[in-house]
Amino acid sequence: MRYAIVTETYPPEINGVALTVQGLELGLRARGHEVLLVRPRQQDEIRAGSDTLLVRGAGLPRYPGLKFGFPATKSLLELWTACPPDAIYVATEGPLGWSALRAARKLGIPAATGFHTRFDQYMRDYGMPFLESTALRWMRRFHNGGDATLVPTRELAEFLQSQNFRQVVRLARAVDADQFSPDRRDAALRRAWGLDESGLAVIYLGRIAPEKNLDLAVRAFRELQRDRPDARFVWVGDGPARAKLAQDHPDFIFCGLQRGAEVARHFASADLFLFPSHSETFGNTTLEAMASGIPTVTFDYGAAREHLRHEIDGMAVDNDADFIAAATKLATDDALRRAMGERARLSMQRLHPEQVASDFDTLLAGLADTRRRHASAAVA
Template sequence: MDKKMPFDIHNLRPRRIALFSGNYNYVMDGPVRALNTLVAFLEEQGIEVLVFAPTAEKPAFQHKGTLVSVPSVALPGRSEYRVALGMPRKIRKQLEAFNPDLIHLAAPDLLGWAALRWARHHQVPAVSSFHTRFDTYPRYYHMAWLEPAVTALMRRFYHQCEQVYVPSDCMRDILTEQRMSDNIRIWSRGVDAELFSPARRDMAWRQSVGIADDEIAIAFVGRLVLEKGLGVFADTMDQLAARGVKFRPLIVGEGPERENFTKRLPSAVFCGYLQGEDLARAYASSDLFFNASITETFGNVTLEAMASGIPAVCADASGSHFLVKDGETGYLVTPGDITAFADRLQHLCEDSLTRSAMGKASRHESLKRSWHAVLSSLLADYEQAVARYISINRQKMKAGGGTRLAK
């Protein structure tokens, strides 16, 4: 079919971008924060953005930009999440009326696949950002045998995108090894260093939630779900307690494993879901940050902890490997090694000088990450994606295809 591409070849900056995501405002997590920050930035640059995503009756926060609610159902067994059942006719008409220059896909779900097919049919370039290692999820639900099939499906999805954005060199290496795409770019993450700051440390608040001044507060921040390494976290806390270390777990977050996690950590302080200044205060009022998860593509919580001036002890995995400087801003530990995690945490609990020095180094390192610079780089990648798409279609025209470019 002979279609006209919506580009001016003399100006490759997209004017209208359609963003598709499995979650945009009903659960707050790192990827959602990044996407909302991106949309706000694009609108500041004069680019129109229309977001298509499932919604819930009670959103977790006020989202950025214009959001089109896509019909969805609750995910079985994880009802806090929604699954869009593709793109019905009404949604397709809204997308066609918007007439996007670029499609940005944030997940290889049913909605993402439907949007990808739409983009190919209407000859609009599609790019994708890689936020979650879905290929690792089956192992947490005793279905590790599914991982090769999940990886193959993801590979098929990402190979149809002009560019795939990952948050770190580490994730680029992983996806390259898995042959996910031949055009992987870095879309890193920034941090609000004014919000997340050591200046927000509040000893009175610590006391009010039950943390004594002489206790070392070890923070967990994130969704209370199995794939966040809750089992490793709890086992490590048990080992620290058995060693007689004086500490108090500080848990920030909600999720379906809240009840089980509470039973595993009877001495912990559970703050529930926090955001904004309340979240920043919790970080800064902690003494250490512990992240045992291996499923993130970017450790947003790790970076926020670093900006708050506390050392981070993390699994040496894709989410934190490139953020934490081992022995300088914290420690990286072999995933799942309970004894090694406990050794590092005990050392920092008992050595206040090292803890203070690493906290200052963490803050200094975090200041190198500016949201504006990060998102300006992504916008430049968008333009290159459009240029690549035009170049490929020019080659098709020379070979006798029917695509026409706007002049």
């Protein structure tokens, strides 16, 4: 089969959407399919391989290092007229994504879209709650322009269906348990954090930005620190809130952006993951921490509701007070924390990226087959 994937973010950019899209792309290639990747040209990038179409883009406001793609309907029409894919996947709702859907509709190419980001909730986080319903309507119009909207959880599927999103399909996520593993724990890295094996490394890994509800993580750490004065708070990532956070909390350790094996090494070298965000569509880092043998404190939605068993391999709570209490409980009970981490690691070994690739392939192939049958019926 010949597929096309259209995305406005892609590695080496570091975010959950970029890494998820790359995983889907590589999964299709591993299954023997031809894949055309359409994305914006990244900084200092001159050319790409024959399997990648680079388009113009511009920097995304308040997201340093990320871009959105300019409209490219004409280029896509020309390309897909000459060499039409059997189906396309549009991962992002930016101008490039809208262009891809318009071109696909005009040429009769089936298209699936990916719902990766709750932009409606971001309106609240960035001080514009009055735009929340507008953002949701905008996303509904975009996704209903495709043949299927792919979501990672049952919870999100039910919500979107209640908001009149059509053809919502769950495509599960997985984690590479070989890459994310307790075996990557590094005593030298812990020493660089000022900790030996008896100390407590609390970690946050992700974008350091207002939408991540980071004040709660700080409050939880300061509370648990009363009972564990040896605890250190390690931050992996970057974002607009980092500078002020570092200024207000000079004892925090900031490791910056990490990639690939370094992400796994930092996770495995920690002891407790605090993930206070309310705005994730999934939260890949929850699975990565669990696979690394690190218990997570998070809210009961997204990846946690789908995969984390409360008080068995982590803590999935409903409110801020319970979040702080759960963090303190795990910080002060070494035996419980280690037992949860071990159970979390074992539970992640049943998730297989190869199965996700197979399901994605089956879904796209099904859209292509349906479109062919409808075309044949119309001709008849």
